[in-house]
Amino acid sequence: FLMETKLREALLSDELQVYYQPRVDSSSGSIVGLEALVRWFDCDGKSIRPDEFIPIAEDSGLITGVGEVVLHKACAHAKQLCDAGYPLPVSVNLSPKQFEDSGLLNILDDALFNSGLDHSLLELEITENAVLGNLAESIKTLELIRSRGIKLLLDDFGTGYSSLNYLMSLPLDFLKIDKIFMDKLFQDTKHENIVEFIIVLAKSLGLKIIAEGIEEPEQLDYLKRKCCDEYQGYLFSKPLPFESLLELVGDNF
Ligand code: G
Ligand code: G
Ligand code: G
Ligand code: MN
Ligand code: NA
Numbered sequence: 001f002l003m004e005t006k007l008r009e010a011l012l013s014d015e016l017q018v019y020y021q022p023r024v025d026s027s028s029g030s031i032v033g034l035e036a037l038v039r040w041f042d043c044d045g046k047s048i049r050p051d052e053f054i055p056i057a058e059d060s061g062l063i064t065g066v067g068e069v070v071l072h073k074a075c076a077h078a079k080q081l082c083d084a085g086y087p088l089p090v091s092v093n094l095s096p097k098q099f100e101d102s103g104l105l106n107i108l109d110d111a112l113f114n115s116g117l118d119h120s121l122l123e124l125e126i127t128e129n130a131v132l133g134n135l136a137e138s139i140k141t142l143e144l145i146r147s148r149g150i151k152l153l154l155d156d157f158g159t160g161y162s163s164l165n166y167l168m169s170l171p172l173d174f175l176k177i178d179k180i181f182m183d184k185l186f187q188d189t190k191h192e193n194i195v196e197f198i199i200v201l202a203k204s205l206g207l208k209i210i211a212e213g214i215e216e217p218e219q220l221d222y223l224k225r226k227c228c229d230e231y232q233g234y235l236f237s238k239p240l241p242f243e244s245l246l247e248l249v250g251d252n253f
Pocket of ligand 2: 017019044045046047238239241
């Protein structure tokens, strides 16, 4: 309850910021995309983790406002990068509540219109939990999003139900292999096998694969051999405030 009140005030006083974690191309090693991740520094400068406040935002309905702020900031930053000569796509996380919201398409259109960002530079990360309710209805929404040129990415794959039916039926562009698989990759051959299976399956469905949570060079070597398309993790960079990201991108190009 206290957190909810604080979050409501945070929205009014613009305490939410967006950090960006680079996604790196497998062959060139250059930055090819960014994931937008919300950060909250309260009035005392204390940081409150999204793991803590996103669930509260979801339960209280504040997630729509939070999501709107993140989308607008991410689109504006992506536009700024593009104008500076770095046309990097930015992916924004959508929680299930946002996905169900009937106002979602208007919110997306507003963020794109206000920023002037090329639609192809916006990507949305959804999880399987977002489509659990009604598959047919979800597919319609995803198709409407995609018809605008926005790309879709399935996040956290392998951590929930991971229905092969979803993977087959949903109109998607990317699949993210979750960090939990990276953590356990060399623990036993089971984990190597399942990662290899996910990669082969996703590729056969025409999806590009992003491996996330890469911390060790050994993980990267393994995934390169299995031909992932993009990599994300502390090995390359932590999520950065926009100004730091701009510097990194400048050095990288
Ligand atoms: O960046 P970090 O590891 O702290 O993020 C923790 C969790 O919060 C992750 O599951 C991430 O997907 C989620 N998250 C981060 N930013 C956003 C956001 O803008 N919207 C939503 N819905 N979730 C986010
Ligand atoms: O790893 P993580 O993304 O949580 O790093 C965030 C760190 O960056 C915080 O520990 C904080 O010290 C610093 N930081 C970046 N931007 C701000 C800001 O706007 N306010 C405050 N108080 N700290 C910031
Ligand atoms: O749920 P989602 O995949 O959106 O969340 C991504 C989260 O993972 C973010 O909170 C981000 O800060 C975190 N993250 C990204 N790369 C790494 C990494 O290499 N190691 C760890 N421990 N966390 C990471
Ligand atoms: Mn994500
Ligand atoms: Na993930």
